[in-house]
Amino acid sequence: MLSAAARTEVVLAGVFALGIGAVPARAQGAAPRHVKASLLAETDAVQPGRSLQLGVRLEMEKGWHTYWQNPGDSGLPTRVKWELPPGFTAGEIRWPYPIRFVSGPVVSYGYEHDVLLPVAVVVPLAIAASEVRFVARVSWLECEEACLPGKAELALVLPVRPSAREGERAPLFAEARRRLPKREPGWRVSAEGAARTLSLAVRPPLGTAVRDAYFYPVTPRLVDYSQPQSLRREGAAVRLELARDPNGAPAERLVGVLVAETASGREALEVDVKLVSSPARTSMEKERKP
Amino acid sequence: MKRLALKAALAAAALAVGAIPAPAQAVVGQPAPGFTLVDSNGKTRSLGDFAGRTVVLEWWNHECPFVGKHYGSGNMPKLQKEWTGRGVVWLVVNSSAAGKQGHVDEAHANALMKEKGGAPTAVLLDHDGRVGRSYGAKTTPHMFVIDGKGTLVYAGGIDDKPTADVADIATATNYVQKALADVTGGRPVATATSRPYGCSVKYAD
Numbered sequence: 471m472l473s474a475a476a477r478t479e480v481v482l483a484g485v486f487a488l489g490i491g492a493v494p495a496r497a498q499g500a501a502p503r504h505v506k507a508s509l510l511a512e513t514d515a516v517q518p519g520r521s522l523q524l525g526v527r528l529e530m531e532k533g534w535h536t537y538w539q540n541p542g543d544s545g546l547p548t549r550v551k552w553e554l555p556p557g558f559t560a561g562e563i564r565w566p567y568p569i570r571f572v573s574g575p576v577v578s579y580g581y582e583h584d585v586l587l588p589v590a591v592v593v594p595l596a597i598a599a600s601e602v603r604f605v606a607r608v609s610w611l612e613c614e615e616a617c618l619p620g621k622a623e624l625a626l627v628l629p630v631r632p633s634a635r636e637g638e639r640a641p642l643f644a645e646a647r648r649r650l651p652k653r654e655p656g657w658r659v660s661a662e663g664a665a666r667t668l669s670l671a672v673r674p675p676l677g678t679a680v681r682d683a684y685f686y687p688v689t690p691r692l693v694d695y696s697q698p699q700s701l702r703r704e705g706a707a708v709r710l711e712l713a714r715d716p717n718g719a720p721a722e723r724l725v726g727v728l729v730a731e732t733a734s735g736r737e738a739l740e741v742d743v744k745l746v747s748s749p750a751r752t753s754m755e756k757e758r759k760p
Numbered sequence: 761m762k763r764l765a766l767k768a769a770l771a772a773a774a775l776a777v778g779a780i781p782a783p784a785q786a787v788v789g790q791p792a793p794g795f796t797l798v799d800s801n802g803k804t805r806s807l808g809d810f811a812g813r814t815v816v817l818e819w820w821n822h823e824c825p826f827v828g829k830h831y832g833s834g835n836m837p838k839l840q841k842e843w844t845g846r847g848v849v850w851l852v853v854n855s856s857a858a859g860k861q862g863h864v865d866e867a868h869a870n871a872l873m874k875e876k877g878g879a880p881t882a883v884l885l886d887h888d889g890r891v892g893r894s895y896g897a898k899t900t901p902h903m904f905v906i907d908g909k910g911t912l913v914y915a916g917g918i919d920d921k922p923t924a925d926v927a928d929i930a931t932a933t934n935y936v937q938k939a940l941a942d943v944t945g946g947r948p949v950a951t952a953t954s955r956p957y958g959c960s961v962k963y964a965d
Contacts, residue, residue: 543898544960546922574889574963575784576898611924616861617959619825619924691955696784696896716787717896717915717953 504531505612509604509624510586512643513634516602519595520634523643524560524626525586526550526608535582536610538568540688540726542578542695546611546619548587553605557594563587566649567727567738568686571613577695578613579686586646601629651727651738659741661724662748666714668693669748670741672728673707680708680730685741687726691718721745785896785915786904788952792912793894797853799882800869805851812908814943815849816936818880819892819961821862821900822872825924826958830901833926835934836918837877843940850880855892857964862900863887889963899958905939905949914939916954 505528512523528536528548537545552560565587568579591604609621656675661668674680683701687693697713710728728739786793792815796806807815818836821827830836840850854869856862864872869883886892895904905914919932935954942949 544958546924546957573960574965575893575896576960576963578960613959615962616823617825691953694785696898716785719953 503620504534504614504618505529505536505610505620507608507610507620507622507624509606509626510639510642511626511628511637512640514628514637515631515634516593516597516628517632517634518593518597518630520593522591522593522628523588524591524604524606525588525639525643525646526563526606526624527584527586527639527642528581528610529584530582530612532583533614534612535571535578535580535614536585536612537578537580538686539563539565540579540686540690541611542570542580543576545578545580545613545617548608548610550587550589551607552589553607554591555597555599555602555604557597558602558604559592561590561592563589564646564650566646567651567729570684573615575696579695586642588643588646588650597630599630601627603627649738651740653740654737657730657737657739659728659739659743661741661743661745663714663721663724663745664748666716668712668714668724668745670710670712670724670728671704671707672710672730674730674732676706678732678734679706680732682731683708683710684729685710685712685726686729687712687724689721689723689725691715692721692724694718784893786894786912788912788915790912791910792904792906793891795891795894797884797886797891799884800864800866800873801882802866803882805882805884807906807910810849811910813847813849814908814940815851815906816843816940817895817897817904817906818850818852819897819900819902820852820854820883821856821959821962822864822876823862824900824959827862827900829924829926829929830918831876831878833929834877835929836901837879839934839937840879844879844881846944848940848944852878852880852883853886853891853897854883855886855889855897856962857887857889860962860964861959862962887964889961892961892963897961899956900961901958902956902961903936905936905943907943913943913949914952915956916951917956917958920954922955922957 508527510525510527516522537547539547541547571578604626606624612618612620658673660671694713694715700711702709724745725742728741730737794807799805844850854864901918903918907913918936919934921928921932935951939949
């Protein structure tokens with residue numbers, strides 16, 4: 471089904487070890503690959519004037535991971551540079567919420583096993599060609615204990631048709647969408663910042679109880695990723711206390727993803743709130759006073 | 761004057777929140793955590809030995825591609841040569857635990873530095889990771905600059921281009937170079953913190 475309609479070709483995929491000279495033996499010669507990158511489309515054709523969903527899929531060997539938009543203490547985010555047909559424009563990667571990788575005092579954010587990073591492409595109203603070719607130059611950092619920079623040039627050819635059907639990879643897009651953080655008006659989030667801590671007040675919709683929560687910061691250099699986040703119940707709401715990065719940078723807003731565990735499952739919420747400075751001590755500081 | 765006032769304010773702030781455990785990292789503007797480690801030539805080195813001098817700490821794992829970027833290109837050795845030549849103490853710190861990536865013994869550390877043209881004052885072996893943890897060293901490289909009074913004046917990345925690509929060095933702003941120029945020129949460090957980038961430090965579990 472897909473094979474005739476959409477050809478996926480891997481032009482070049484490689485992992486480049488950059489240590490010049492004393493490259494460790496295991497990275498010499500044909501560098502072992504631990505991540506397979508591919509470029510996929512949700513549909514089997516391009517429809518003029520209709521937005522197109524493309525995705526970069528990273529399939530990682532067991533034990534290996536790649537990084538989220540904010541990699542945390544170490545690592546690099548995956549990046550894509552596009553070469554598109556005339557009149558097409560690609561949006562930014564929409565990042566599924568990540569997981570944490572904890573290695574002693576180093577906490578990083580990313581993905582393991584398999585992830586699809588979706589990108590929406592704006593398609594022009596008029597397309598002269600009968601098929602179009604997309605090229606994505608993808609770079610990432612793959613880490614197990616050791617890290618290797620990887621890159622691939624991925625190409626995808628799709629026919630241009632007045633109608634399109636779901637491609638055979640559509641379920642991967644649906645899964646990625648399930649993991650995208652959402653703006654849920656039923657949830658109320660506000661943030662306060664003190665000298666050493668940040669505090670996120672989270673009020674879930676009526677009847678929803680938060681069992682656990684973790685905040686993945688997008689705002690860079692604000693949160694100390696290595697410190698535990700403590701959750702306190704305040705009636706129907708919860709308060710999440712985060713440690714500020716003492717060598718960080720001031721911020722006006724707190725942007726990130728709140729992943730909350732509730733009785734009905736996991737909610738990933740987009741957070742973008744004003745960071746109100748709290749002259750009073752936060753509850754965490756109060757508690758620790760002798 | 762201004763600096764004194766700031767210091768007093770910081771000291772007062774530190775007292776006021778004395779009940780909160782100190783962050784598990786070195787904080788810019790505060791005294792740098794003291795340490796004593798044995799270097800790759802068997803010599804014991806303490807931070808206190810270098811009172812009055814500017815000290816650079818560079819976290820190092822030779823198998824990390826980001827370290828490879830800055831040694832393979834000659835960028836890090838060049839900085840080390842330039843600044844040790846101007847009286848700055850440059851200490852390379854290896855916090856890779858035994859059996860972990862980048863772990864080196866004395867002879868291996870010396871051989872690697874010779875091969876790469878590295879010119880630090882010393883390579884310090886921190887295999888239990890105690891010093892790395894006390895500074896909050898997260899990445900290789902992760903850079904710290906301490907002034908002659910023992911105050912931490914810079915913590916962060918080597919530069920502003922967080923990639924493993926050698927080609928980015930030419931267009932990067934080197935924060936360590938700038939911080940050292942400021943400190944040795946008697947000026948406050950303009951960019952005192954930045955995001956460290958690289959591989960995670962391979963601490964003992």
